[in-house]
Amino acid sequence: MQAAKPGRARYSILLVLFLATTITFADRSSMSIAGSALQEGLGIDALTLGYIFSAFGWAYVLGQIPGGWLFDRFGTKPVYILALFAWSLLTLLQGFVDLLPVAWAITTMFLLRLAVGFAAAPCFPGNARIIASWFPTAERATATAISSSAQYAATALFAPLMGWVVYAFGWQQVFIVLGCMGLALSLVWLREMHSPREHPRLGEAERTFIESGGGLIDLETQATSKAGPQWRHLRLLLGQRTLLGIYFGQYCNNAITYFFLTWFPVYLVQARGMSIIGAGFAASVPAIAGCVGGLLGGLLSDGLLRRGYSLTLARKLPVVVGLLLSGSLVLCIYAESDAAVVALMALAFFGKGLGSMGWTLVADTSPRQILGLSAGLFNTFGNLAAISTPIVIGYLVSRTGSFDWALAYVAANALLAVVSFLFIVGRIHRIELDEQSGAEPGAPRSASGSVS
Template structure:
C-alpha cells in the first residue's frame, strides 16, 4: 500500500457503510472558518489604529506614545510565537485556536475601560499574547486538511483573513465609533472573537475524526500529503525545536517575513492616521476609501495562491512555484514608496492598493513554506511560529520607526520610502536564501 492511501477495509471516522459516497469538500469549510477567525483577530488588532485619531485627546497620547502603544501588541505577540507553535503541534489547532480567540476577544473588549497610556499599554500586550497561536494554527490546519497541490490556495484563503480584517476594521469600527463612541467599537469586536471560539471548538476535527468528511475526501487528502500522518512515525522524523535554527532556510523565512511585515503593519497600524493627517480625510471617507487596499490584497492573494497551485499541478518544480509569487509579490510591494510623492489622494490610494495587493500575492506562498520544508508533521506549527516571529519583529519596529520619523519630519514621505526599500531586500532574501525542500534530519 502506498503511503497515505487507505486500505479497502479501513474506514476513517466520518465514513459510512453502504455504497461509496461522493468526495466531500469539508476542507474548504474548515479553511473558510479559519479565515473568518483570522479576520476577526485582525479587526481586533487594527481596531486601535482606527480609533486612535479619535481617542488621542481623551487619553492624552502624542504621536510618539501612539507609536509605543501600536508597537506594544507585537512585543508579547512576538515572544509568545515561540511557545505557541510548540503548543499547537502538541495540543492541536482545535484547542489552541479556540483558546486564543476567547482570550483575545476578552482583552479587546477590555480596552473599552482603558483610562490612559498605562492601562492601554497593558491591555494591548495581553491582546498580543492571545493572538500568538493564530498563524501556527492556520498552518497546522492546512497541513492536516490539504494535499500539497492545494496548499498555496488554501494558505491564501486563511491569509486573506488578515487583509479582510484590516480592511473591515475601517468601516466596522468607524461606524461603531460614529454611532456609539470608541468604547463600543472595542466591546462589540471583542465579543465576535468569543463567539467564533465557541463555533471553532464545536466544529473542528482532524479529517479522519470529522463526521462530515467522507472516506473519499480523507483518501484524497492523505494521498497527496507528503507529511506522515501517524504521530509515532512523525515523531521519529521530527527535529527538536532548537535544531530548526541551524538551517539557513529557516533564517531566510524569518528575515524575509520581517521585511514583508514592515509594510503589512503600516496598513494595520498607521494607515488610518496617514489618511487623516497626510491626505486630510474625514471619518466617513476613511470608512469608504480605506478598504480599497485590503480588497486588492484579498483578490491578489487568491490569485497568487491559485497560480502557485496551478504551477505545481502542471509539474513545475515546487521551489519555482513558491518563489515566483514570493519575489514578484515583494517587488510589487515596494511601490508603496511612490505613494509618498503621489500628488493627489486618488493616486496615493491606488499605489497603496497595488502595493498591498502584491504583498497579498505573496501570502499563499509564504504560508505554504512551513509545510513544504518541515521534515515531519510535528514541526509544521513550530516552523510557522518561527516564521511569524519574524513578522512580529517587523510589527514591533515598523510602528515605532514610523512614529519616530513622523515626529521628526512632520510627514509620511520618509517612512514610506524606507518601507519600500525594505521590501526589495525581502525579495532578495526569498530569491537567494531559502530552499523550498524538506529540512534534512542529520
C-alpha cells in the same frame, strides 16, 4: 470502476479558519482606525501612539515559540480555542479603559494590548498546522491564500464599519463590538473544528485524497503521543538556510502589513487631511486589492505546480513579482491627489497579497514532527516587524513631521524581502528530521506523493 470523488469537508475547516483570522485582524486594523480618536481622547503624541500600536507585537512575538510548542504537544483544537476565547475577552476589556484616570488609562491600554498579543500568538502557527494536515500539497497554497486573505477582508469590511462606529459612538465601542464577536466565534470553533482522523463528516475518499496528496493527517495523533519538541530543535531550525531566508523574508513582508494595520489610516487623516470615516473607506480599497492579490497568488502557485513546474518556481514567482509591486507605495511621496495615493496603496497591497506565500512555504519546508515549532519561529521573526514598524514610523514622523521617510522605509523592506527569497531561500523542499536521533535533518524528499 471509477474511484469515488473526494468530499468537501476540508472546505468547512477552511471557512472556520477564515472566520477566526478575520476576527484576529479586525482587532488589529480597527485599532488603527480608532488611533486618531484615541490619541486625541487620551492626549498623547505620535510616538506614544506608536508604542501602544506596538504593544500587541511585543507579546505576540514572545508567545510564538511557546504557542507553536503547545500545538505540537497538545494538539490544535484545545490550544486554539483557549487562545480565541482569551484574546476576545481581553479585546472587550479595552473598551472600558476610558473609565480610568488618563495616566492609568494609557498604561492599562498598553498592558491590555500586550495581553491580547500574547493570547493571539498561537493562532497563525495553528492555521499552518491545520492547513498542512487538511490539504494536499497541490491545494495548500490556495488554502493558505484563502485563509490569509482574511486579513485583507477584515480591513475591507471592518475599516469603514469601525470608522463609522468611532464617529457615531466613540473609539471605545470598537473593542466592545469585536470582543463580543470573538466570544461568539469561540462557540463555533468548539463545535466545528476537528482533526482529519476525528472529523465526523470526512469520508474515506476525501481522507485518502488528502493523505496521498501530501496532507499530514496524523499531526494531531503525533502531538498527543509525544512529549513535544525539544529545545535542540530550535538550533536545527535556525541552522537551515532555507528556513532562515523564509523567516527573514516574512519579517520584511510584515513591515508592509503593519504599516497598513497601524499607521496607514493615521497617515490618511494627518498627512492627507481625510476625515476618520473617509479614511476608513479609503483604507478598505487597498485591503480589497490585497485580498484579490492573495487569492490570485495562491491560485497561480498551485496552478503552476499542477502544470508540472517545480515547487521552487511555483512558490517563488508570485512572491518576487508581488513584493516588487509592493515597493510602489514609495511613489505616494510624489502623489498630489488623494485618489492617486489610494490607487498606489491598492497596487502595493495587491502586490503584498500576491507575494504572501510565507505560510505556504513553512508548510512545504518544515520538518513535519516540529511543524508547529517552526511555524512559531517563523511568526516570531515575522512579527518582530509588529514591534519595530510602528515605533520606527512613529519616530520618523515625530522627527521629520512628515510621512515621506516612513513610506521609504516600508518600500525598502519590500525590496529586502525579494533579495531574501531569491538568494537566501534556495530550493524549496521538505527538511526531514531524523526519526531516531531527532538531531540532524535527512536528505530532502520529493514534493510529490505523500511527502511535500
